[in-house]
Amino acid sequence: DTEVTxxxxxxxxxxxxxxxxxCEQHMGxxxxxxxxQKAKKPPELMFVYSYEKLSINESxxxxxSPECPNxxxxxxxxHALQPEDSALYLCxxxxxxxxxNEQFFGPGTRLTVL
Amino acid sequence: AQSVTQLGSHVSVSEGxxxxxxCNYSSSVPPYLFWYVQYPNQGLQLLLKYTSAATLVxxxxxxxxxxxxxxTSFHLTKPSAHMSDAAEYFCAVTANAGGTSYxxxxxxxxxxxxxxx
Numbered sequence: 206d207t208e209v210t211x212x213x214x215x216x217x218x219x220x221x222x223x224x225x226x227x228c229e230q231h232m233g234x235x236x237x238x239x240x241x242q243k244a245k246k247p248p249e250l251m252f253v254y255s256y257e258k259l260s261i262n263e264s265x266x267x268x269x270s271p272e273c274p275n276x277x278x279x280x281x282x283x284h285a286l287q288p289e290d291s292a293l294y295l296c297x298x299x300x301x302x303x304x305x306n307e308q309f310f311g312p313g314t315r316l317t318v319l
Numbered sequence: 320a321q322s323v324t325q326l327g328s329h330v331s332v333s334e335g336x337x338x339x340x341x342c343n344y345s346s347s348v349p350p351y352l353f354w355y356v357q358y359p360n361q362g363l364q365l366l367l368k369y370t371s372a373a374t375l376v377x378x379x380x381x382x383x384x385x386x387x388x389x390x391t392s393f394h395l396t397k398p399s400a401h402m403s404d405a406a407e408y409f410c411a412v413t414a415n416a417g418g419t420s421y422x423x424x425x426x427x428x429x430x431x432x433x434x435x436x
Binding site: 209211236245246247248250253255260261295297299301302303305306307308309310311312313315 | 351353355360361362363364365368370409413422423424426427428429
């Protein structure tokens, strides 16, 4: 199994809703990442987990809450989002956090906040 | 800190023509460099990576890139474009250094490749 899966593929939510994005990999990778990608822009790093511990938080607003329950699973909990949070949310994983390790990306969740 | 600049937000070529997508990097330490491709409404797929083993790197789908330290460049090429190559291409860099940014991938702004029949 050499892929990163993300669910759901599409999500529409209101500003008062609570929802979660899920990411899973079974490649034995120990680093996992959340990125946000706006239209016609490159991905922007949000969070990095290394060995299930949060290593990097790129000053992301608290309405985004990551969770890494185990080495294969990464969640992103969403609450009280704003319309400007609408974007493609990409999950990635790599063998380790080392710089030489390529990151494998999932297909993304297209989020629309109304 | 490291960064990449992709020259040309849009590149258009004819099918069968040479593809050249430009990437220049800035890094205070030896860099690791990557090229990713993104098809519409999809995630990113790794084309190739440079990790100092060889300056000419061959990737998937017939793409290759050459690391030139003197020019701080890592341009992506393909001898003959196919219609299926139409996509957005991102150059990215990480730094071989410790600290809180260890392993952080920094992307260029992307280049959209259009292939004409």
